[in-house]
Amino acid sequence: MFEVLPHIVVLLVVAAFVAGFVDSIAGGGGLISVPALLLAGASPIEALATNKLQGTFGAATATVAYARAGHVRLRDQAGMAAVSALFGGIGALAAHLIPVEVLRVVMPVVLVAVAAFFALKPGLSDADKVERIKPAVFAVTAVPLIAAYDGFFGPGTGSFFMLGFVMLAGYGVLKATAHTKLLNFSSNIGSLAVFVFSGATWWFVGFAMAFAQIAGAAIGSRLAMRAGARLIKPLLVVTSTGMALRLLWQVWAG
Template identity: 75%
Template sequence: MFEVLPHLVLLLILAAFLAGFIDSIAGGGGLVSVPALLLAGASPVEALATNKLQGTFGAGTALFAYARGGHVRPREQVGMAAISLGAGAAGAMVAHLIPAEVLRVIMPVVLIGVAAFFALKPGLSDDASAARIPLPVFALTVVPLVGAYDGFFGPGTGSFFMMGFVLLAGYGVLRATAHTKMLNFASNIGSLLVFIPSGAMWWGVGLAMAVAQVAGASLGARLAMRVGARLIRPLLVVVSTAMALRLLWQVFAG
């Protein structure tokens, strides 16, 4: 039934719960789940594919929770979600064409920039601000870029969507978090459409982790809606910094 020994399954389930909790609030759940899958013996492709499977359930759960709380209206995001889905699929398809080492060098710098932005910029709250670009422009520029990145590489996707919504679309932090989930859910679906035929999926492990993702994402979304920017902002800083440090370690350790 499972692709690994029972004690490893239990550890992966715990990792998925934590990943779902973190991802529903600040993005970056892959920082927990992907290394856990690699340590359990998955190849890089198996880890990425299985992570997309279980992560899709977490993103969908968080989206449902935020929609039920009135922080996002999924029907209004259908267009952007379709773009994100297509971009995620495209990113997954071309993943083998661009050396991942290039992104491993660039992304820590970008993630540190994300952390610094949310840590140091004054006035970041749940209140909206003036948009710097119209939403149609945002949908045709930021959404496909981040969605394709999610299909190709992955770490930090939620953080990048979040920063785009806050910095360019003028959303408050909580609203940005809620809207990020639908786009992340869509890009995960797009990636899955490419990974499923590849045969790299650990279905038994992935579905067991998905159950834990649902529980973690549900808890995280409820806390985020209750506390708002006071929780989301510091967690986003910590997660972005941790992802950057991990990627730097991979670059120099390798």
């Protein structure tokens, strides 16, 4: 039934649980799940398609958890979420137009800069700051760019949404995390809708990993809401740096 041997499925489920936990707090779950799928024998397109399937469930779980706790109002963010879904799909469709090799060189630098911002910027907390741009402007500038990037490449999407919400929208760290998961879920849905027709998705493995993602995301989001910026900031720095190192390793190894 499964696309790989049972013991490989068990390892992928464990990886998905950890990915869901980390992603619900700071993003970067793909840093764990995509390499795990590649090591299991998936081709790059199979790994990306299956990762979108299972990751969507984790992002949805975290979004619901944050919404129930009042950290994000889904109705107020529906327009922004729709934009994210649309451009996530557009990004997936346009994936073949962007040289991945270029992104693999550029993105580590950007991710290190994101990590340095959250590590060194004083005064980052769960309290809201000054709003630099209006939500409508944020929805038609930052959201389409980041969501499209998620569709055609992916690593660091959560970090970029976080950076945008903190620097431009003036959100506190916990509020930014909650809204990031909503937009990440939406961009996942958009790109998944494209990948479904690729025929590359490992459906049985993907759904098995999805259940583990749900469990990891549920635990991670609750922990994030308890600890707030004290947990989110260092974990975001670690995941952003980890993604940068992974991308650099891919460049050198290739």
